[in-house]
Amino acid sequence: MRCLTYALALIFLIATSAYAQNAEAAIDAIERREYAAAIDALRQFENADRPNFLKGNYDYLLARLYEFAGDTAAALPLYQAASARTGPTRPYALTHLARIMHDSGNLFLERVYLDQLLSAGDAAFRASARLHLARNAERSGNARRAVQVAAAAGKGKISEFLRNDTALLAQWYLHAGDAARGHAILVRLIDETPNPDAPDDATLSAIQTLDAIETGTDLGEEEHLKRAKIYQFNREFAAARLHLEAVVSRYADSANAPNAILDIARGFSQLSEYVEALKWFERVQERYPESTAAKDALLLGSAAYGRVGKYREAITRYQRFIEKFPADERLDRAYLNAVDLLRDQGDDSEAQKWALKTRERFAGKLPETLALFSEARIFLSRGEWRSALDKLDSLESRHELGGAQAPGGTTRGEIQFLRAFVLEQLARYGEAIDQYLAIPDGRAEYYGGRSTDRLKGVQKIDAAQAAILARLASASEMLKSRSAPDRRRGALNVIRLTDSSDIRSLAIGVLRQAIPASSLPAEVDWKSLIDALRLDDRGGEEVEQATVAAESAWRNIPIDVPTSIVTSSSMRELYSAPFAASIVKYAQRNGVDPRLMLAIMRQESRFAVDAKSASAARGLMQFISSAATRTGTNLGIENLDQRELYSPSMSIFLGARYLADLGMQFPQQAEAVVASYNGGPDNVKRWVARSRSGNADRFVPEIQFGQTKDYVQKVMAGYRVYRELYDEKLRPRVTNAS
Missing domain, CATH: 1.25.40.10 (Tetratricopeptide repeat domain)
Structure with a gap:
C-alpha cells in the first residue's frame, strides 16, 4: 500500500491548489x-x-x-x-x-x-x-x-x-x-x-x-540420472528417488550406482527422515565399501545416528572415519561434530576432551579456533563465567574465526559482545560497559543493538550506577572537545548511556554537526521516483530495484549513524513496506508481528516475487517445497503447486501461518523463530538445548550453521529498524528526524 502513497504523492505534485488539500488528506490517510x-x-x-x-x-x-x-x-x-x-x-x-x-x-x-x-x-x-x-x-x-x-x-x-x-x-x-x-x-x-x-x-x-x-519407458542410465538431478535440486526427493532406484536396480555394476544410493540417503536426510536415511547410508558402505560414496556415507551417516539419539553409534563411526581417512579434507568435521553430539547427549566432560583433542590435532589452524569456541560455549551454557572469559580472551587474539563460512564459526563482534556479557555476569560493570560501548551500533548491527539493549539493562542495576554515571560524565565532556571525532564518539556514547531527553537532544545536535546532512541520503524527492503506477501494480520488481538502489545510496554511510538523525522517509526507502495490506491481514490473523515478516521477506527475497534460491526456495518468503506443502496441508490446501509460491498473496498467506507455527514451538523467542525459518526447527531445538537458556544472548552463539547465524543477525537487525519506523499495522511512525 506504500506504493499507493507514492502514486498519490506524485499526482499531488501536479494537482491544482483547488484540491491539493484533499490530495494531502488522502496521502495522510493511506500512510x-x-x-x-x-x-x-x-x-x-x-x-x-x-x-x-x-x-x-x-x-x-x-x-x-x-x-x-x-x-x-x-x-x-x-x-x-x-x-x-x-x-x-x-x-x-x-x-x-x-x-x-x-x-x-x-x-x-x-x-x-x-x-x-x-x-x-x-x-x-x-x-x-x-x-x-x-x-x-x-x-x-x-x-x-x-x-x-x-x-x-x-x-x-x-x-x-x-x-x-x-x-x-x-x-x-x-x-x-x-x-x-x-x-x-x-x-x-x-x-x-x-x-x-x-x-x-x-x-x-x-x-x-x-x-x-513416459511411464514404463526404459529411459537409460544417463537419462535417469539427469532427471534425478533436476528433481533433487528442486527438493522433489520422492520423484528423484524413483529414478535413482532405477539406476541402482538396473545398473548395479555402474560407477554411478554408489552415488545414486548416497543421493537417496541424502534426500531422506533433507526430509529429516533419518531412520530411512541410515538404511541407505549403511547400504552404500556394505555394497561399495571402497567407493568415495562409502566414505561420504560414513561421515554423513554418523550425523544421522546422532539425530535419532544413537550417540554411541555416531561417535564410533566418527572415530572410524578419523582412523580410516586421516588425510581427508573433512577430518576436522568428524572431530567437531563429535564435540557437538556429546553436548547434545549432555556429556560436557567428554565433549571437552574431544575439543582438546581437536585443538591438539589441528594446532595453528582454523579447527583449533572452532574447538576453542566450542569450549567457550560449554562454559557459557554452564554459567562458569571465569572459565568462559578465559576462552573468549584467547579467541580475541585469533586472526581467523570462521565467520559465516565455517560451521560453528564466530566473528570478532560476537566475541566482543560475549566478553561484555560475561563481564556483566561477573559484576565487573565498568569493564562491561566499556566493552559494550566499543561495539558499534547502527541500522544493520545485530550485536551493536544487543549491546545497546544490555546497556539499558545495566542502567537499572544499583551496583552499576557509579560506573554508568562516570562514563556518562566522560562522554558529556567529550561533546565539548575541539576534536570532531571525539565529539562524535562522545555523542554516540551519550545516546546509548541515558534516556534523559535533554541530554540526548544535546548529543543528537552535536551528531548533526559532526555528521552533516549532505553526507546522508536525501529526503525522498517525489519527482525523481520512477513511474509511481508501475510501483503500484508491479510491486515486486520495482520495489526490489528501489531497495537495491537505496542500499547502494547507504553503502558509504558509516554503520554507527543512529537512525534518530536520519529522516524517516529516507529510512523507509531502505526499509520499505511493500505488500503491507496483505502482510497485516495475514500476520494479524495468525498472531505474528508484521514487521518481523517484513524483515524476513527483505532478507529472503529483497521483495522479488519471482525469486528462486540455490536451494530451490521460491517467492517472497522463499519457501522450500517441503515446508510449503506441510504448511499448505495445515491450511487445507492439498497438492500445492510449487509455482503458486510466486504469488505474493500465497507466499504471505503461507509465511504468516508458518511463522505462527514456529512461534508456538519457541514462544517469546524471536531469534529462535527466525533461526528455525532458515535452519529448521529440529536443529534449533538442539541449539537451544545446548545453551541451557531461553536468553538469545546465550542461544545465538550456539547456532551451528554459519549461514543461519548470519541470517538471524541480519533479520533481527532489520526487525529492530522496522519496529522503529512502523507500528503494528505498518503505519509509519513520526520521528524527531522527520
Missing part, C-alpha cells in the same frame, strides 16, 4: 492505513472537481483502494472508466479488469480485456496478455487456440517468455493431439536449461510432464 478515510477524501475530489479528478487519474487510484478494501464491485466501474481513456493508467486498469473477470469465471470478458491489452501496453504487458489469453483458451476447452496464441507469443521458439510457462504450452500441444511437437518442446527445455546446476521451474515442469507420459 495511516486508514483506507476508508482515503476513499472518502478521493470521493470528495470527484464531487468537487470531476474534470481534474479524471485528469489526475484519481479514478484508477480510487479503484485500487476499493480493491485493497475488498470491494471489487465498487472498483469495477472505476477501472472500466480508466481503461476507456488513453493514458498511463489504461494498461494497468485493463490488467485488473482481466484478472477480476478471470477470478469470477467470466472467460469471455477476460478475453475482451486481454485483447484490448495487446494494443494498450508495452512489451511486458503484451507478453503477459498473450500468456493469459493462451490459458484462457485452454480453460475454455480450446487447446488448439491455446497453442496458437502461446506459440505466437514465443514466435515459434523457446524464448525467455516461453521458459516461464513452457510446460503448459507442451501440455496444450499434447491435449491438441500433437504429441510429437509437445514432446520435442519438453526435451528442448531440459537440454537448454540456462544453468544445469540450478535447473529452473520450467525444466522441472518439463520432466514432470515427460515422466507422466
